[in-house]
Amino acid sequence: MATSMERSALHVEGKDDLYAIVNLLMRHGVDYENRRSELPELREIGSCEKVLVGMETAVKTSTGRAIGFVLDADSPIENRWNAVRVRLQRVDVVVPGTPLPVGFVAESAKYKSTVGV
Amino acid sequence: MLSYVELENFRGFERFRLAGLSRVNLLVGENNCGKSSLLEATTLLAKGGDLRALVDFARQRGETAYSEVYEVCFPDVRHFFYGHCVDDRSEALIIGDNDRLQVSIDRTNLRDFEAAYPGARSLEESMYLPVDAVLLVRGGVNGSDGIIVPVIENGRIHDSVLDLYAAKIRSASRDRPYxxxxxxxxxxxxxxxxxxxxxxxxxxxxxxxxxxxxxxxxxxxxxxxxxxxxxxxxxxxxxxxxxxxxxxxxxxxxxxxxxxxxxxxxxxxxxxxxxxxxxxxxxxxxxxxxxxxxxxxxxxxxxxxxxxxxxxxxxxxxxxxxxxxxxxxxxxxxxxxxxxxxxxxxxxxxxxxxxxxxxxxxxxxxxx
Known part of the structure; x- marks a missing residue:
């Protein structure tokens, strides 16, 4: 549960991902345009590599709130997942060996942040 | 240079560690997360536990309490302890690379006070101090045996006590960094x-x-x-x-x-x-x-x-x-x-x- 007054955030690779998330929200009845400031902040990071590079710092600085990462599940998915797993394990998040079709949500025990991929 | 500062039972922290310090450190965090308390703890550590710094902080924060006996406000040191209250014996710790400061208030053993101040009865009488506890500061300029000062009326420190204290630690505090x-x-x-x-x-x-x-x-x-x-x-x-x-x-x-x-x-x-x-x-x-x-x-x-x-x-x-x-x-x-x-x-x-x-x-x- 979020305890910080700061907003939760979702890191996405590029503009396409940003629009995809906004459309998903709207499709599910979330009035994104008018409620944008109340919702988690969507951050366009620029590329998959940049999302991966910033992952640990983002978890470390998200105590008391949620931090999510949206990454393309392309080019051997095992490699991509392993890159995520290695980084999240360094910030005390227990990550399964293979990605789950429904997505992944867990807590960082050390930094007390909720992490989603 | 400090590489870490550890606190126990100090201000709003039951336990906390400021780690990975560099030469210049910027502390950030929400309101009431304890940034200023950490600055105070670091100051006390750098000053070797000089009690006068503790009293200055109490005054800056307006942590004084009115004494009906003296009809003036005195610094109230209870607020330095986690939970703002002092039991029969409460202790706060501030630890850094080279110093370990222990600040405690003890209501149960006034004999320590009498031993530290031979003729304590006369001191008490001359200062009209209704001493009901002692504040013990160990480490840094106070030495490992520590320095004991009288506490009056449930946590207040009489100004005149600080003069006695200053005389006791003058030589030790001379070598401390500014x-x-x-x-x-x-x-x-x-x-x-x-x-x-x-x-x-x-x-x-x-x-x-x-x-x-x-x-x-x-x-x-x-x-x-x-x-x-x-x-x-x-x-x-x-x-x-x-x-x-x-x-x-x-x-x-x-x-x-x-x-x-x-x-x-x-x-x-x-x-x-x-x-x-x-x-x-x-x-x-x-x-x-x-x-x-x-x-x-x-x-x-x-x-x-x-x-x-x-x-x-x-x-x-x-x-x-x-x-x-x-x-x-x-x-x-x-x-x-x-x-x-x-x-x-x-x-x-x-x-x-x-x-x-x-x-x-x-x-x-x-x-x-």
Whole structure:
């Protein structure tokens, strides 16, 4: 549960991902345009590599709130997942060996942040 | 230089560790997360547990309690202990690389007090002190056996006790490094005058002028009025005048904005001492965001040259962004800084070093 007054955030690779998330929200009845400031902040990071590079710092600085990462599940998915797993394990998040079709949500025990991929 | 500070039962912290410290450290976090308490603990540690610092902090925070016996307010040290209350025996610990301070209040054993002050009964009588507990400070200037001072009326310290205390620790505190603690309010004119005298004597006044040029590039010189002129309707007896390019008259410091006064105080404090610790609460108060990278450069470079360790706090994203910008522009100084995120939910600060400070800025992470 979020305890910080700061907003939760979702890191996405590029503009396409940003629009995809906004459309998903709207499709599910979330009035994104008018409620944008109340919702988690969507951050366009620029590329998959940049999302991966910033992952640990983002978890470390998200105590008391949620931090999510949206990454393309392309080019051997095992490699991509392993890159995520290695980084999240360094910030005390227990990550399964293979990605789950429904997505992944867990807590960082050390930094007390909720992490989603 | 401190690489860590550990607290136990101090202020709002049941247990906390400030870790991964560098030469210049910026503390960030939500309101009431304990940033100022950490500055206080660091000050106490650097001052070797000098009780007078504890009392100064109590006064600055308005933590005084009215004594009906004396009809005045005395500093109330109960607020330094976790939960603001003192049981029969309460203890706070502050631990750093080379010092371990133990501050405790004990209501159960006044014999310690009597042993520490032979003839305690007469002391009590002469000061009219209804002693109901003792405050024991161990470590640092107080020595490993510690120093005991009487506490009256449930946590208050009588001012006259501090005189006795000062006499006891005078020689021990002489060798401690200077510790400066700067509040958001700018220095008084008297303080600025004293520090300026030192800058002139040590031939470092040009460094102060250079620092002030960050805000006012037209600045040529600074002049201090000694107070020899009689105060009249056109101004006070003492003052600071600035000589600016393109101005036919010298401008009083007060006429150029609070930022200049704040920066002047900061520059003077930075060059005042070597081998010291400087604590800057709300470092960016009164300063425009655009000067932040240059301000950080001034602080880091001066701290390095003077072998000084700096601890600052802020709530401002501009101040954090300024630090990131400074790290980008000065890769050679990157290892000198850390950003310490303080959270009530964690027992340890989250320390970011230059690479992560830059990354957090680039990815617009909220680190405050």
């Amino acid at each position: 510790v400066g603690y700067m509040l958001p309010s700018a220095m008084t004119l008297d303080e600025i005058g004293r520090y300026w005298d030192h800058a002139v004597v040590t031939r470092r006044e040009m460094e102060v002028i250079s620092a002030l040029q960050i805000i006012e590039p037209r600045l040529n010189n600074i002049f201090f009025l000694s107070g020899g002129l009689k105060a009249g309707p056109n101004g006070g007896a003492r003052g600071v005048l600035l000589e600016l390019d393109g101005e036919s008259v010298r401008i009083p410091l007060g006429s150029v904005g609070d930022g200049s006064r704040r920066l002047l105080g900061l520059a003077l404090a930075l060059i005042r001492y070597r081998d010291s610790v400087l604590l800057l609460d709300e470092i960016d108060a009164g300063l425009h965001y655009s000067i932040m990278p240059r301000l950080w450069h001034l602080i880091v470079e001066t701290a390095r040259q003077s072998n000084m360790q700096v601890f600052a706090t802020t709530h401002s994203s501009d101040c954090v962004r300024g630090l990131a910008q400074f790290c980008r522009e000065h890769p050679e100084l990157q290892e000198e800084v850390s950003l310490q995120k303080i959270s009530c939910e964690l027992e340890e600060s989250v320390a970011l070093h230059a690479e992560e400070i830059i990354l957090a800025d680039e990815q617009r992470m909220e680190v405050r």
